Amino acid sequence: MTTIELLAQTGFPAPFAGVTLAHYLFVSAAMFVLGIIGFISRRNLIIMFLCTELMFQAAGIALVAFGRYHLNFTGQTFVIFVLTVAAAEAAMALALVVLLFRRKESLDAQVWKDLRG
């Protein structure tokens, strides 16, 4: 019986193989690393913050996959809090971006490099 049929019939998740978990964790790791590469290499402030959201997504995939593997809901519950933190971060970050843009009329992260001290 395939997973989908089992899900449809009983409403319960079927047991989950470890190798299948590794598939999801690989996707999660790849997405996280793409987020990090984007955050380091892009110079546009808004795209840098989009990349942090990409990393939140990756963490969410890993949480839900582990929750599914252990057949409980805690992983999904924590994705709710990841969403909360992501929303709070987006509000703050975008307010900051607007503020910084008003100061220097540019979204380039390089124009703030004198903050390095």
Next chain:
Amino acid sequence: MDTILNPFLLYGLLAVIAIGVGIALPRRGFSPQILGGLVAAAGGGLLVAFLTLKAGKDFPNIYFYIFSAVALGAALRVITHPRPVYAALYFILTIIATAGLFLILSAEFMAFALIIVYAGAILITYLFVIMLATQAPREEDIDVLTEYDSEAREPLAATAVGFLLMAVLTTLLFKGVATLPPAPVNRTEALLAEMPRKVERVLENHGLLKEGETASVVLGADGLIEAVRIVGANGEGRALSRGEWPAELPVKNVEGLGFNLLRDHPGTIEIAGVILLMAMLGAVVLSRKQVQLDEDAKLKQARTLAGPLSEAEAEGANG
């Protein structure tokens, strides 16, 4: 400890993906983004194919491959597209594909919450800010990209660091996780034992429970439901075995999630509320426009606010 994939194969393929991503990052002049994307896709595809060969009949279902390919492809486009608006739109594609992955993982509530909260709210805020914080282009150079969008900062170093991290992560993952034992108890099913009212309501709706009878769930040693016990008013009981109870008896995703959230993490909800409140206040304070007033203007404003009475007082004090 059993290794899922040969480490040298793994590192070789990761290097191929890294080269692809490095080529795809925007740079001045000749920037073969499609070529980079294809190289990265080939490397990633081979890696997942080897993983699937190893998984044998345990491989995840076919939609996993479609959704993860869309998610990772769109993620690559988010970090390589020179125009911020398109990057944000590709991010929405990533979110929708991730929601698809969540559906396969039977996390239905989170899948739709993700689309509503992320694609509906957060990304629209991003688009607003992109529109707000961009100078309106002049008529003749509407296709010209700004310098900071068309050129990545240190693309090679960033890719190298990123894929070093990826190599460490996947090494741990392909060595350790496969030996993790599956959960001993099916907690999804065990949860039903704590919801007697739900069991009774479902049975009532299906005409299986009469007036004055109570129902409870009997759990077996493996954490699965053995039987549903129904006890009448006069003490006599009967049991429904698997297959006899209605299909809607099992805990649904939203019920289980709500139960878990409110029973196990009530304090965390409060903290989440405080975080959201602080973010709201912070955003209001940060983005408020500061108006510079000199001393005379401030004094004048204070008088207007204080009203006619204090104005008379002020005159009296002067005279």
